[in-house]
Amino acid sequence: MATVGRALLILALVVALYGVAASIYGAVRGRDEWIASGRRSVYAIAALVTGAFAILEIAFLRSDFSFATVASHSSTTTPTFYKGAAAWSSQEGSLLLWLWLLSLWSSLVLFATRNQLRRVAPYATAVLLGFAAFFAALLVFKETPFELRAVAPAEGNGLNPLLRHPSMMIHPPMLYSGYTLFTIPFAFAVGALITRQVGAADWIRATRRFALGAWLFLGIGILLGARWSYAELGWGGYWAWDPVENASLLPWLTGTAFIHSIMIQEKRGMLKIWNVSLILATGVLAILGTFLVRSGILDSIHAFGASTLGIPFVTLIGVLIAASIGLVVLRRSELRSENRLDSLLSREAIFLLNNLVLVAMAFVVFWGTFWPLIAEALTGTRRALGPPWFDKYTVPLAIVLVLLSGIGPVIAWRKATASNARRNFLLPAVAALALGAVLAAMGAAERPLALAMFVCGAFVVVSVGQEFWRGVGVRRAMTGENPLAALRSLVARNRRRYGGYLVHVGMALLFVGVAASTAFNDARDVRLAPGQSVRSGDYTFTYRQATSRISTRDGELEKISFGAVVDVSRDGRHVTTMRPERGYYPSRDVTGLGPVGRFFEGEATSEIGLDAGLRRDIWTAMTPDIRRLLPTIEQGDRVFAAAAGKLPAQLEGQALGAALKGIVDKYLSDRPQATFRVISSPLVTWIWIGSIVVFLGGLIALWPGPDAARRRVSARYAARVAEDLGRA
Amino acid sequence: MPPARKRRIRLVVALSAAVLLAGALVYTSLLSSNQAVTPSDLRSAKAGASYQLTGKVVAGSVRNTSSGVDFKVRDREGPTAVPVTYSGAVPDPFREGREVIVTVRKEGATFVGERDSLVTKCPSKFTEDATQRS
Numbered sequence: 001m002a003t004v005g006r007a008l009l010i011l012a013l014v015v016a017l018y019g020v021a022a023s024i025y026g027a028v029r030g031r032d033e034w035i036a037s038g039r040r041s042v043y044a045i046a047a048l049v050t051g052a053f054a055i056l057e058i059a060f061l062r063s064d065f066s067f068a069t070v071a072s073h074s075s076t077t078t079p080t081f082y083k084g085a086a087a088w089s090s091q092e093g094s095l096l097l098w099l100w101l102l103s104l105w106s107s108l109v110l111f112a113t114r115n116q117l118r119r120v121a122p123y124a125t126a127v128l129l130g131f132a133a134f135f136a137a138l139l140v141f142k143e144t145p146f147e148l149r150a151v152a153p154a155e156g157n158g159l160n161p162l163l164r165h166p167s168m169m170i171h172p173p174m175l176y177s178g179y180t181l182f183t184i185p186f187a188f189a190v191g192a193l194i195t196r197q198v199g200a201a202d203w204i205r206a207t208r209r210f211a212l213g214a215w216l217f218l219g220i221g222i223l224l225g226a227r228w229s230y231a232e233l234g235w236g237g238y239w240a241w242d243p244v245e246n247a248s249l250l251p252w253l254t255g256t257a258f259i260h261s262i263m264i265q266e267k268r269g270m271l272k273i274w275n276v277s278l279i280l281a282t283g284v285l286a287i288l289g290t291f292l293v294r295s296g297i298l299d300s301i302h303a304f305g306a307s308t309l310g311i312p313f314v315t316l317i318g319v320l321i322a323a324s325i326g327l328v329v330l331r332r333s334e335l336r337s338e339n340r341l342d343s344l345l346s347r348e349a350i351f352l353l354n355n356l357v358l359v360a361m362a363f364v365v366f367w368g369t370f371w372p373l374i375a376e377a378l379t380g381t382r383r384a385l386g387p388p389w390f391d392k393y394t395v396p397l398a399i400v401l402v403l404l405s406g407i408g409p410v411i412a413w414r415k416a417t418a419s420n421a422r423r424n425f426l427l428p429a430v431a432a433l434a435l436g437a438v439l440a441a442m443g444a445a446e447r448p449l450a451l452a453m454f455v456c457g458a459f460v461v462v463s464v465g466q467e468f469w470r471g472v473g474v475r476r477a478m479t480g481e482n483p484l485a486a487l488r489s490l491v492a493r494n495r496r497r498y499g500g501y502l503v504h505v506g507m508a509l510l511f512v513g514v515a516a517s518t519a520f521n522d523a524r525d526v527r528l529a530p531g532q533s534v535r536s537g538d539y540t541f542t543y544r545q546a547t548s549r550i551s552t553r554d555g556e557l558e559k560i561s562f563g564a565v566v567d568v569s570r571d572g573r574h575v576t577t578m579r580p581e582r583g584y585y586p587s588r589d590v591t592g593l594g595p596v597g598r599f600f601e602g603e604a605t606s607e608i609g610l611d612a613g614l615r616r617d618i619w620t621a622m623t624p625d626i627r628r629l630l631p632t633i634e635q636g637d638r639v640f641a642a643a644a645g646k647l648p649a650q651l652e653g654q655a656l657g658a659a660l661k662g663i664v665d666k667y668l669s670d671r672p673q674a675t676f677r678v679i680s681s682p683l684v685t686w687i688w689i690g691s692i693v694v695f696l697g698g699l700i701a702l703w704p705g706p707d708a709a710r711r712r713v714s715a716r717y718a719a720r721v722a723e724d725l726g727r728a
Numbered sequence: 729m730p731p732a733r734k735r736r737i738r739l740v741v742a743l744s745a746a747v748l749l750a751g752a753l754v755y756t757s758l759l760s761s762n763q764a765v766t767p768s769d770l771r772s773a774k775a776g777a778s779y780q781l782t783g784k785v786v787a788g789s790v791r792n793t794s795s796g797v798d799f800k801v802r803d804r805e806g807p808t809a810v811p812v813t814y815s816g817a818v819p820d821p822f823r824e825g826r827e828v829i830v831t832v833r834k835e836g837a838t839f840v841g842e843r844d845s846l847v848t849k850c851p852s853k854f855t856e857d858a859t860q861r862s
Contacts, residue, residue, distance in 0.1 A: 383761035525816035
C-alpha cells in the first residue's frame with residue numbers, strides 16, 4: 001500500500017505541474033479547453049491526495065508498523081480515536097494533511113466559480129496548483145509519509161500521551177483549513193492583478209466567503225489550541241506568546257482586517273490597493289505560519305525537531321513576497337480608489353481605523369516573534385522578548401479594537417450626523433460608563449486597562465443589542481410577526497450583517513474574559529502534605545489525601561497515576577472537591593532502564609482539576625513527590641534483573657504486576673507531599689462562551705443566503721427600514 | 729483647506745505615528761529582551777542579569793526539591809552544562825534529554841529560573857529516534 005501511496009503523490013505532483021502549465025497556456029492563448037483541463041487537474045489532485053491520505057489513515061488504524069511514520073507516532077495501545085489523529089502528529093503526515101485540505105478547498109472554489117471570472121480564474125488555478133506542486137514535491141522528495149521500514153517492529157512508539165486530547169482530532173485540521181483557505185483569495189487576487197480585473201465584482205465577491213471561512217476556521221483552530229493549553233499543565237495558560245502561536249495569529253489578524261476592508265471596496269470602490277496588499281500579506285503569512293512550526297529558526301514549544309524544509313520554504317516565501325510587491329507596483333494605476341473619504345466620522349473611516357489597529361497588532365506580533373533574528377542582525381546577539389512586552393502593546397490596541405467593533409456597525413456610511421451619533425451611541429455609552437463606574441467602585445479601578453476593556457465590551461454588547469432590538473421592532477411593525485420570528489427573519493434576510501454583529505459581541509465577551517482572567521487571577525505554586533491548605537483568591541485548597549491507581553488497556557499496563565483529593569472551600573463552606581493527578585506512562589525505550597523503573601521513566605501527563613463557572617474558574621494541578629519510591633523501584637529493578645530468564649514469562653509478568661501494585665500502595669501509605677499549582681481566575685468561561693458566539697456568528701455570516709427572489713424587498717420596506725434606523 | 733493639502737497632512741500624521749511606533753518598538757525591544765544563550769555562553773554571565781537559556785536537560789541531573797526542581801542544562805551539541813534551580817510546577821513534557829527554554833538569572837554559582845518561564849518543546853513534533861535521545 002505504501003508504494004501505491006507514494007505513486008499517488010508522484011502522480012499528484014505531475015498533474016499539478018501539468019495543470020499550472022495548462023492553465024497559464026490556456027489563459028495566455030485564450031484556449032478554453034486548456035483552461036478547463038487546468039481546472040480538472042485540481043479535481044484530479046484532490047482525488048489522488050484523498051487516496052494517499054486514506055492509505056496513510058488506514059495504515060495508522062491498522063497499526064501497520066512497516067510504515068516508518070506509523071511506527072514512530074502510533075502503537076497498538078494508542079486508542080483508536082487517536083490513531084486517526086496520530087497521522088498528522090508527524091511532519092510528513094501534517095504536510096499531507098495540508099496538501100489534502102488545499103486540494104479539497106481549491107476544488108470547491110474552482111467548481112463554484114467555473115462559470116465566473118473567466119479571465120481571473122485560470123491564473124488563480126495556476127497559483128493554487130503551484131502551491132499543490134510545492135507541497136507534493138516536499139512529500140515526494142523530502143518528507144515522505146510512505147517510507148517503509150526494512151523490518152516492521154512489533155510495537156510502535158505510540159502517540160505521545162500529551163496529545164491524547166480530543167483537540168488533537170480537530171485543532172490541526174482547523175488551523176490547516178484556515179491556512180489553506182487563505183490561499184484561495186490570495187490566488188484570486190494574484191489572478192485579478194495579472195489580468196487587471198481588480199474591481200470588487202471581479203474577485204472579492206467570488207472569494208469573500210472563502211476568506212470568511214478561512215478566518216473562521218483559523219480562529220476556531222487558535223481557540224481550540226488555547227482551550228487545550230488551558231487543560232494542560234505548563235503550556236502557559238491559554239496563550240503564551242509562543243512563536244508558533246503567534247504565527248497562527250498573524251494571518252488571522254490581517255485576514256480580519258481584510259474581511260472588513262473589502263466591504264469598503266464593495267460599497268464605495270475604495271481601498272483597492274490596501275485590500276490586495278492585505279490579502280497578499282495574509283497568504284504569505286499563512287505560508288509563513290506553516291513554515292515556522294517546521295523550521296527550527298525560532299525557539300518554540302511547538303516546533304518540529306530537525307527539519308530539512310527551511311530552504312524550500314524560504315525560497316517559496318521569498319518568491320511570494322517578491323511577486324506580490326511586483327504585481328501591486330505594476331498595477332498601481334488600476335488600483336486607484338474610485339472615491340475619497342468624506343468624513344472621519346463615517347463607517348469607512350472607522351473601518352479604516354480598525355484596519356490600522358489590526359495591522360499594527362499584526363506588526364507588533366510579527367516584530368516580537370522575529371525579534372531574536374532582528375536583534376541578531378542588528379546587534380550580533382540573539383535576544384528574546386517575553387509575554388510582558390507583547391502585552392504592553394497588544395492590550396491597548398485590543399481595547400481600541402473592541403471599542404471600534406461597537407462603533408463600526410452602527411455609524412453611518414459617508415458621514416455621520418450629530419443626530420445619527422446621538423441616536424446610536426448615547427445608550428451604549430451611558431450603559432458602558434455606568435457599568436464602568438460600578439466596577440470601579442467594586443475595585444476594578446486597580447487594573448485600569450482591564451476596566452477599560454470591560455467598559456468597551458459593554459459598549460459593544462449594548463450597541464449591537466440595540467441594533468437587533470431596532471431591527472426586530474421594524475420587522476414587527478411591518479409584518480406583525482412575533483419577536484422570535486421577527487428576529488429569525490431579520491437575520492435570515494441579512495446573514496452577513498447580523499452574523500457579523502454576533503461575531504463582534506462574541507469577540508467582546510472573549511476579550512472581557514481575557515482581561516478579567518489575566519488581571520485578576522491568583523496563581524500559587526505550593527508544596528503541601530496531606531491535611532495542609534493554601535489560599536488562592538477567596539478560596540482555600542486543602543490537600544485531603546493522596547490517590548494512586550494502575551490503568552490497563554487491552555490487558556497491558558497503560559499508566560500509573562498518583563493524585564490527590566483536594567477540597568476547596570470559601571468562607572468555611574465547601575465549594576467543590578477536585579482530583580488532579582499525574583499519570584506516568586511506561587517508557588518504550590528500555591535502553592538502560594530497569595524492568596520496574598521503565599514504568600516511571602516514560603512520558604507523564606497531568607490531569608487537571610477544574611471547577612468552571614460563569615463567575616470564576618478554580619483550577620489545580622499537582623506533581624507528586626515520588627522520591628521516596630525510588631529506593632523501592634531500584635530494589636525492584638535489581639530483583640527482576642537477577643531473575644531475568646529464570647522465571648516463566650507468565651510468572652514474571654504476574655510478579656511484576658504485584659511489584660507495581662506494592663509501589664502504588666506504598667505511595668498511599670507514605671502520606672506523600674506533592675507540589676500543587678492552584679489558580680482562581682474570574683470569567684475564564686466567558687472566553688469560551690465568546691468563542692462559541694463568534695463561531696455561531698461566523699456560521700450565520702457564511703451560510704448561503706435565501707433565493708434572490710426572497711431577498712428582494714420592496715422599495716417601501718427598504719425606505720421605512722432606513723428611516724427607522726436613521727440612515728436615510 | 730484644499731483636499732490635496734488635507735490628504736498630505738493626513739499622510740504626514742500617519743507616517744509620523746508609524747515612525748513613532750516603530751521607534752518605540754525598537755527601543756522597548758532592546759530594553760525588555762533577554763539575551764538568548766546556550767550553556768557555553770553563560771560562562772561569562774553577569775550576576776543579576778537575565779538570560780533566555782536553551783539547551784538539553786542532562787540525563788541524571790533532575791532532582792525534585794521542596795519548592796520545585798533542580799537540573800542541569802547542556803549545549804545541544806556538546807557537554808558544557810550549567811545548574812538551574814527552578815521553583816514551581818514544571819511542564820508535563822519536561823524530562824531528561826528534552827530540549828528546554830528557561831529564563832534564568834545568575835545567583836552565585838547557580839542559575840535561578842524565572843517562575844513560569846520553563847517551556848519544553850512539544851513532544852508531538854519530537855521525531856528523533858529514541859536512540860538519539862541523550
